[in-house]
Amino acid sequence: MTDLPTFIVDREFKAPRSLVWRAWTDPKLLAHWYGPGVETVIHKFELKPEGVWLNEMKMKGGSNFQKMIFKEIEEPSKMVWHHCSADADWNVAANPMMPDWPRKLLTTVTFEERESGTTVRLTQVPLEATDAEIACFDQMKDGMSGGWGAGFKFVDELLETLG
Protein backbone atom coordinates (compact mmCIF):
# COMPACT_ATOMS: atom_id res chain seq x y z
CA MET A 1 0.00 0.00 0.00
CA THR A 2 2.83 2.36 0.79
CA ASP A 3 4.05 2.51 -2.80
CA LEU A 4 0.81 3.88 -4.23
CA PRO A 5 1.32 7.16 -6.07
CA THR A 6 0.03 10.04 -3.99
CA PHE A 7 -1.01 13.43 -5.19
CA ILE A 8 -0.47 16.16 -2.61
CA VAL A 9 -1.25 19.82 -2.96
CA ASP A 10 -0.65 22.39 -0.21
CA ARG A 11 -2.16 25.80 -0.31
CA GLU A 12 -2.42 28.69 2.07
CA PHE A 13 -5.49 30.88 2.01
CA LYS A 14 -5.57 34.31 3.56
CA ALA A 15 -8.81 33.76 5.37
CA PRO A 16 -9.85 32.36 8.74
CA ARG A 17 -10.44 28.63 8.86
CA SER A 18 -14.16 28.98 9.54
CA LEU A 19 -14.54 30.89 6.30
CA VAL A 20 -12.53 28.37 4.28
CA TRP A 21 -14.64 25.61 5.77
CA ARG A 22 -17.80 27.47 4.82
CA ALA A 23 -16.63 27.98 1.23
CA TRP A 24 -15.99 24.24 1.11
CA THR A 25 -19.21 23.01 2.68
CA ASP A 26 -21.87 25.40 1.39
CA PRO A 27 -22.75 23.89 -2.00
CA LYS A 28 -23.56 27.31 -3.46
CA LEU A 29 -20.11 28.59 -2.58
CA LEU A 30 -18.43 25.31 -3.47
CA ALA A 31 -19.96 25.32 -6.97
CA HIS A 32 -18.60 28.82 -7.38
CA TRP A 33 -14.94 27.82 -7.13
CA TYR A 34 -14.77 24.06 -7.68
CA GLY A 35 -13.73 22.98 -11.17
CA PRO A 36 -10.98 24.47 -13.31
CA GLY A 37 -12.62 27.31 -15.20
CA VAL A 38 -15.77 25.34 -15.92
CA GLU A 39 -19.38 25.67 -14.88
CA THR A 40 -19.99 23.38 -11.94
CA VAL A 41 -23.43 22.16 -10.92
CA ILE A 42 -23.84 20.43 -7.57
CA HIS A 43 -26.86 18.16 -7.78
CA LYS A 44 -26.74 16.83 -4.26
CA PHE A 45 -24.65 17.64 -1.23
CA GLU A 46 -24.96 15.72 2.02
CA LEU A 47 -22.23 16.67 4.44
CA LYS A 48 -22.15 13.59 6.65
CA PRO A 49 -20.40 10.23 6.63
CA GLU A 50 -21.73 8.17 3.69
CA GLY A 51 -23.45 11.28 2.36
CA VAL A 52 -22.91 12.04 -1.31
CA TRP A 53 -21.83 15.07 -3.28
CA LEU A 54 -23.01 14.70 -6.87
CA ASN A 55 -20.98 17.01 -9.03
CA GLU A 56 -21.27 17.94 -12.68
CA MET A 57 -18.59 19.89 -14.49
CA LYS A 58 -19.75 21.25 -17.82
CA MET A 59 -16.82 20.65 -20.12
CA LYS A 60 -16.39 21.67 -23.72
CA GLY A 61 -17.01 18.18 -25.07
CA GLY A 62 -19.85 17.35 -22.70
CA SER A 63 -20.33 17.07 -18.98
CA ASN A 64 -18.02 15.29 -16.63
CA PHE A 65 -19.60 13.71 -13.58
CA GLN A 66 -18.13 12.95 -10.19
CA LYS A 67 -19.71 11.25 -7.26
CA MET A 68 -18.09 11.97 -3.95
CA ILE A 69 -18.96 9.86 -0.93
CA PHE A 70 -18.05 11.48 2.35
CA LYS A 71 -16.32 9.25 4.84
CA GLU A 72 -15.19 11.54 7.63
CA ILE A 73 -16.27 15.04 8.54
CA GLU A 74 -14.42 16.73 11.37
CA GLU A 75 -15.51 20.33 11.34
CA PRO A 76 -13.52 22.50 10.87
CA SER A 77 -10.27 20.62 10.41
CA LYS A 78 -10.67 17.58 8.19
CA MET A 79 -12.80 15.84 5.61
CA VAL A 80 -12.32 12.57 3.79
CA TRP A 81 -14.21 11.39 0.76
CA HIS A 82 -14.12 8.81 -2.00
CA HIS A 83 -13.77 10.74 -5.22
CA CYS A 84 -15.37 8.64 -7.95
CA SER A 85 -15.74 9.30 -11.63
CA ALA A 86 -19.32 8.63 -12.64
CA ASP A 87 -21.61 8.36 -15.62
CA ALA A 88 -24.62 10.63 -16.15
CA ASP A 89 -26.70 8.32 -13.92
CA TRP A 90 -24.22 8.64 -11.07
CA ASN A 91 -22.95 5.08 -11.33
CA VAL A 92 -19.25 4.79 -10.61
CA ALA A 93 -17.73 4.38 -14.07
CA ALA A 94 -14.46 4.90 -15.88
CA ASN A 95 -13.93 8.29 -17.45
CA PRO A 96 -14.82 7.70 -21.14
CA MET A 97 -12.08 10.09 -22.21
CA MET A 98 -9.50 8.31 -20.16
CA PRO A 99 -10.51 4.78 -19.21
CA ASP A 100 -7.45 4.17 -17.08
CA TRP A 101 -7.95 7.18 -14.84
CA PRO A 102 -8.64 5.73 -11.36
CA ARG A 103 -12.35 5.38 -10.81
CA LYS A 104 -11.93 5.93 -7.10
CA LEU A 105 -9.55 8.26 -5.32
CA LEU A 106 -9.33 8.43 -1.56
CA THR A 107 -9.29 12.16 -0.93
CA THR A 108 -8.27 13.73 2.36
CA VAL A 109 -8.40 17.46 3.02
CA THR A 110 -7.05 19.03 6.19
CA PHE A 111 -7.53 22.62 7.28
CA GLU A 112 -5.01 24.10 9.67
CA GLU A 113 -5.45 27.46 11.33
CA ARG A 114 -2.41 29.74 11.07
CA GLU A 115 -1.73 33.28 12.11
CA SER A 116 -1.67 34.36 8.49
CA GLY A 117 -4.67 32.34 7.42
CA THR A 118 -5.49 28.72 6.75
CA THR A 119 -3.30 25.98 5.36
CA VAL A 120 -5.09 23.39 3.29
CA ARG A 121 -3.56 20.08 2.30
CA LEU A 122 -5.33 17.90 -0.21
CA THR A 123 -4.16 14.33 -0.74
CA GLN A 124 -5.42 11.84 -3.29
CA VAL A 125 -4.52 8.17 -3.52
CA PRO A 126 -6.03 5.60 -5.90
CA LEU A 127 -8.46 3.30 -4.17
CA GLU A 128 -9.17 -0.30 -5.17
CA ALA A 129 -7.28 0.52 -8.33
CA THR A 130 -6.04 -1.73 -11.09
CA ASP A 131 -2.37 -1.67 -12.08
CA ALA A 132 -3.31 0.29 -15.19
CA GLU A 133 -5.16 2.87 -13.10
CA ILE A 134 -2.25 3.23 -10.72
CA ALA A 135 0.18 3.66 -13.62
CA CYS A 136 -2.09 6.22 -15.27
CA PHE A 137 -2.52 8.22 -12.07
CA ASP A 138 1.20 8.14 -11.43
CA GLN A 139 1.92 9.40 -14.90
CA MET A 140 -0.67 12.18 -14.88
CA LYS A 141 0.35 13.27 -11.43
CA ASP A 142 3.96 13.67 -12.53
CA GLY A 143 2.92 15.41 -15.72
CA MET A 144 0.83 17.89 -13.79
CA SER A 145 3.64 18.93 -11.53
CA GLY A 146 6.17 18.93 -14.36
CA GLY A 147 5.42 22.40 -15.66
CA TRP A 148 2.47 21.91 -17.96
CA GLY A 149 1.43 25.49 -17.29
CA ALA A 150 2.29 26.76 -20.77
CA GLY A 151 0.69 23.74 -22.40
CA PHE A 152 -2.54 24.29 -20.56
CA LYS A 153 -2.50 28.00 -21.29
CA PHE A 154 -2.25 27.08 -24.95
CA VAL A 155 -5.24 24.81 -24.59
CA ASP A 156 -7.25 27.74 -23.26
CA GLU A 157 -6.17 29.88 -26.20
CA LEU A 158 -7.03 27.11 -28.64
CA LEU A 159 -10.49 26.76 -27.20
CA GLU A 160 -11.06 30.44 -27.79
CA THR A 161 -9.84 30.19 -31.39
CA LEU A 162 -11.57 26.95 -32.28
CA GLY A 163 -14.60 27.19 -30.03
Add this chain to the structure above:
Amino acid sequence: MEQIGYTSDASRLDAVFHALADGTRRAILSRLIEGEASVNELAEPFSISQPAVSKHLKVLERAGLVERAIDEQRRPARLKADTLLEAVGWLVDFRPMWGTSFDQLDALLLQMQETDQIGTDT
Protein backbone atom coordinates in the same frame (compact mmCIF):
# COMPACT_ATOMS: atom_id res chain seq x y z
CA MET B 1 -19.70 9.80 -25.12
CA GLU B 2 -17.75 9.37 -28.30
CA GLN B 3 -14.49 7.57 -27.94
CA ILE B 4 -11.52 9.75 -28.68
CA GLY B 5 -9.75 8.63 -31.88
CA TYR B 6 -7.17 6.79 -29.88
CA THR B 7 -7.31 4.67 -26.79
CA SER B 8 -6.07 5.33 -23.32
CA ASP B 9 -2.72 4.14 -24.53
CA ALA B 10 -0.20 5.77 -22.26
CA SER B 11 2.20 6.30 -25.14
CA ARG B 12 -0.46 8.18 -27.08
CA LEU B 13 -1.09 10.34 -24.09
CA ASP B 14 2.58 11.04 -23.77
CA ALA B 15 2.70 12.01 -27.43
CA VAL B 16 0.00 14.67 -27.05
CA PHE B 17 1.49 16.10 -23.88
CA HIS B 18 4.94 16.03 -25.37
CA ALA B 19 3.73 17.73 -28.53
CA LEU B 20 2.05 20.56 -26.63
CA ALA B 21 4.90 21.05 -24.19
CA ASP B 22 7.05 22.80 -26.78
CA GLY B 23 6.58 26.46 -27.67
CA THR B 24 7.59 26.09 -31.33
CA ARG B 25 5.17 23.25 -31.84
CA ARG B 26 2.38 25.23 -30.24
CA ALA B 27 3.21 28.11 -32.58
CA ILE B 28 3.16 25.73 -35.56
CA LEU B 29 -0.27 24.49 -34.50
CA SER B 30 -1.50 28.06 -34.13
CA ARG B 31 -0.25 28.81 -37.64
CA LEU B 32 -1.94 25.71 -39.05
CA ILE B 33 -5.28 26.78 -37.60
CA GLU B 34 -5.22 29.47 -40.30
CA GLY B 35 -4.70 26.88 -43.02
CA GLU B 36 -2.26 24.33 -44.41
CA ALA B 37 1.36 25.29 -44.89
CA SER B 38 4.50 23.78 -46.35
CA VAL B 39 7.64 23.20 -44.31
CA ASN B 40 9.10 26.19 -46.10
CA GLU B 41 6.26 28.44 -45.11
CA LEU B 42 6.38 27.20 -41.55
CA ALA B 43 10.14 27.67 -41.20
CA GLU B 44 10.06 31.30 -42.25
CA PRO B 45 8.38 33.06 -39.31
CA PHE B 46 10.14 30.93 -36.73
CA SER B 47 13.64 31.54 -38.07
CA ILE B 48 14.49 27.88 -37.65
CA SER B 49 15.77 25.47 -40.27
CA GLN B 50 13.51 23.35 -42.44
CA PRO B 51 14.88 20.11 -40.95
CA ALA B 52 14.01 21.43 -37.50
CA VAL B 53 10.47 22.21 -38.64
CA SER B 54 10.20 18.73 -40.17
CA LYS B 55 11.24 17.25 -36.88
CA HIS B 56 8.58 19.21 -34.99
CA LEU B 57 6.01 18.17 -37.57
CA LYS B 58 6.90 14.52 -37.04
CA VAL B 59 6.22 14.92 -33.33
CA LEU B 60 2.87 16.55 -34.09
CA GLU B 61 2.04 13.82 -36.61
CA ARG B 62 2.83 11.10 -34.11
CA ALA B 63 0.50 12.76 -31.64
CA GLY B 64 -2.21 12.72 -34.31
CA LEU B 65 -2.52 16.49 -34.30
CA VAL B 66 -1.22 17.11 -37.82
CA GLU B 67 -1.21 15.25 -41.12
CA ARG B 68 0.96 15.70 -44.20
CA ALA B 69 -0.36 15.43 -47.73
CA ILE B 70 1.31 12.45 -49.36
CA ASP B 71 1.00 13.01 -53.10
CA GLU B 72 1.87 16.64 -53.45
CA GLN B 73 5.47 17.59 -53.77
CA ARG B 74 5.43 20.34 -51.21
CA ARG B 75 3.66 18.07 -48.75
CA PRO B 76 1.79 20.75 -46.88
CA ALA B 77 1.01 20.10 -43.24
CA ARG B 78 -2.60 20.26 -42.19
CA LEU B 79 -4.18 20.46 -38.85
CA LYS B 80 -6.29 17.46 -37.94
CA ALA B 81 -8.87 19.73 -36.44
CA ASP B 82 -11.11 16.94 -35.17
CA THR B 83 -8.31 15.20 -33.37
CA LEU B 84 -7.04 18.48 -32.02
CA LEU B 85 -10.46 19.45 -30.73
CA GLU B 86 -10.90 16.07 -29.13
CA ALA B 87 -7.45 16.14 -27.63
CA VAL B 88 -7.97 19.65 -26.36
CA GLY B 89 -11.35 18.80 -24.88
CA TRP B 90 -9.75 15.89 -23.20
CA LEU B 91 -6.81 17.90 -21.92
CA VAL B 92 -9.13 20.50 -20.48
CA ASP B 93 -10.59 17.78 -18.28
CA PHE B 94 -7.17 17.17 -16.86
CA ARG B 95 -6.09 20.73 -16.42
CA PRO B 96 -4.51 21.14 -13.04
CA MET B 97 -7.84 20.73 -11.37
CA TRP B 98 -6.86 21.80 -7.90
CA GLY B 99 -4.46 24.62 -8.73
CA THR B 100 -7.03 26.39 -10.88
CA SER B 101 -9.88 25.69 -8.48
CA PHE B 102 -7.86 26.98 -5.56
CA ASP B 103 -7.16 30.22 -7.42
CA GLN B 104 -10.92 30.58 -7.73
CA LEU B 105 -11.39 29.77 -4.04
CA ASP B 106 -8.81 32.43 -3.20
CA ALA B 107 -10.81 35.03 -5.09
CA LEU B 108 -14.06 33.92 -3.48
CA LEU B 109 -12.63 34.07 0.05
CA LEU B 110 -11.36 37.58 -0.60
CA GLN B 111 -14.77 38.56 -1.83
CA MET B 112 -16.47 36.98 1.18
CA GLN B 113 -14.19 38.86 3.56
CA GLU B 114 -14.79 42.15 1.83
CA THR B 115 -18.51 41.61 2.05
CA ASP B 116 -18.20 40.74 5.75
CA GLN B 117 -16.18 43.90 6.24
CA ILE B 118 -18.90 46.00 4.69
CA GLY B 119 -21.43 44.18 6.84
CA THR B 120 -19.67 44.97 10.11
CA ASP B 121 -18.84 48.56 9.17
CA THR B 122 -22.39 49.61 8.55
